[in-house]
Amino acid sequence: MKGKLYGVGVGPGDPELITIKAKRILEAVQYIAVPKTSMDKESVALSIARKAIADEKPVIELVFPMSCNGKLLEASWEDASAQLKHTLDRGMDIAFITLGDPTVYSTYMYMHKNLSRQGYDTRIIPGITSFCASAARAGVSLGEGSESIAVIPGAFEDAELRHILKSFDNIIIMKAAKSLDKIKGCLTDEGMADRAVVVSRCGFDDELVTFGIDTACQSDLSYFTTMIIKKGGVG
């Protein structure tokens, strides 16, 4: 019998923000698979998982390049799928861990689709998203009553953000640090410079919560930065 592949969300950073189900599955599987951008960096998801469970597990490291080259990415997904299949075919269960939630901008979904299509038993265990954790830390809501919420990744077109700022009540920008200047321009033009809250490294020891885009621009923000823009104000 073939093993099961679990896509397990380990949450945004705080090991206590893992679910009881995720913990149980991490403890039950034979292998943990970890997505990495290069072989020399320690995986953040793995350090969270290690704090949440008692025993050490063998780890399968899967390397995915940080690239927009579709062919290169697809080749890395194929390669990673082959590595997972090798272990699943031996009847071993694998938890592929992912920061936040597996269905929100994670590499896991490519493995999931690929292996489901080939008849493997694949299951997703949801996790706390960075934007829910960030809103909690900042003490703001992501949406109330009949409000709308937009979520966009850090890489977006200037015109797209301006359009969304006009039509949505609340806007979440994931991995916002790299687009800070662009966001500042848009928010300032719309008179919304004070309507943003920025959370960097939410749940880690060096977490930073800043209100207003100007303060955010003066801060040393990590790659793990979430911005929440609220038309109604963040106060």
Next chain:
Amino acid sequence: MKGKLYGVGVGPGDPELITIKAKRILEAVQYIAVPKTSMDKESVALSIARKAIADEKPVIELVFPMSCNGKLLEASWEDASAQLKHTLDRGMDIAFITLGDPTVYSTYMYMHKNLSRQGYDTRIIPGITSFCASAARAGVSLGEGSESIAVIPGAFEDAELRHILKSFDNIIIMKAAKSLDKIKGCLTDEGMADRAVVVSRCGFDDELVTFGIDTACQSDLSYFTTMIIKKGGVG
């Protein structure tokens, strides 16, 4: 010393989808506060919390009317705040439990803002949202690569949905059951009738996952129904 107010997300339904932190806080507080729409119904959030923790706790039931009348709602928030303050002032900690996540369309945020402003120690413990849990059960992503995600509540204007369908890659409709006919019209007009997946009572014993808006319309859907529309397809 005054007690602390925690807004605790208990997740979408499955008691295993509560976080380790939420469980710890539910076990540590002296009181659990539960939002209810009327005094005669059993709270779903409370039944989840009860399954997650071992001991019984005294429960403060807070009644919030299902109403669009701003004055009526504000009066109910004031009344609930007064009830919470009465207990906090006696130095007792309270966990105000909420289905899903406290920052996503929950009544808790009104209590949070109100009591924070009055100097009470208020903290939010994030929870698994119904849309992450629904995506996990359906095996679909909410967003990949550079895709955008829109979240709207069940009550929306027809024109708003048509506009969002044109400009977003993935659309989440919360509490979608009551707007099913409206959604069907929009999706059919846009040639996207097969691009929706509907999850009703996610994580409960009578959970239902249906693909395509026509199948959804023929199903007996609960109030707790989430729809995910994916421009790229749900297959």
